[in-house]
Amino acid sequence: MKVSHYFELEEHVTGGIAASVDHQRKMFDLAGIEYTTEPTLDADVLHLNLMGPRSVWYARRARRAGVPVVAHTHVTAEDFGDSFRFTNALARPLKPYLRRAYRLADRLICPSEYNRDLIEGYADVPTTVVSNGVDREKLDGFESLEAEYRERYDLDPPTVFMVGHVIKRKGLETFVETAHRMPDVDFAWFGHVDRSLKGRETKRLIDEAPSNCTFTGFVDDIRGAYAAGDVFCFPTHEENEGIALLEAMAAGKPLVVRDIETFSWLADGEECLKVGDERDGADAASAADAPGDNVSGFVEAIDELRDADRRAELGTTAAERSEAFALDAIADRYRSLYAELA
Structure with missing residues (x-):
């Protein structure tokens, strides 16, 4: 069996999508799946990772030639907003485009159950959930x-x-405001800043962050982030899965996450601490909390994790849970999927 595993704009796209593609190819090696990174119909399956115009063109050709098409649903309109400059304006026309693009596939691969629920509103195409996985060797x-x-x-x-691109959707405002509220605690966001791609509000939040909140920019060895960090705070508003979260778990770091559907599989109080957006009592009266954003809840959760024993307890449980997401635990799902389609 041979797979054409194409990643359009591979030389330009970074972040979670690029990491997922890298993980997939490592899983192919583990499972003994032959593949080429070139888009070609001289294969048993055409697997597309980013449904740009060139991928759509190849998908249409593949359907005419009888070659099964698999498309990864890394991109949704919901996940696209509040990312970089102009992405909010593009999110609305993106959805109908993606609906047409995803309908060209014979099978859609979704990185999480949450993502699959979203994709059901895009296309009436069979879906399979396969986690992006975590590359434990990288750590x-x-x-x-x-x-x-x-x-x-x-x-x-x-x-x-935090680890990842500095974008508003990932909870930048909450991260910065929580740092303001906890001046005796160091906060660090490891990842690309890319100011030329940021909107005015994002740049303001970065510039007005307190002195205890550091934006490191790109780091040459991402292992350093997981070495220097003690509490992984992920206040993201929207996420398809979250590879950085899986990495933090594999590194045995305790998690503080926003209580959103994406993270419904994590047990609050056992594998993480979850912070809801609802406010009551004193929180509701706090003008510093953005509408629907419970900064005080993040402060309380981080306060709980000042205790080293509590951090170790949550981190150990998170590390154990992450074992199911190891690449060698997932790799055979691709072999089974391709065999079913070819």
């Missing part, structure tokens, strides 16, 4: 970098941290 030896990265960014434990 090997991360502990050895702790002193170096704490010194580099002047971070004292317990450091609250």
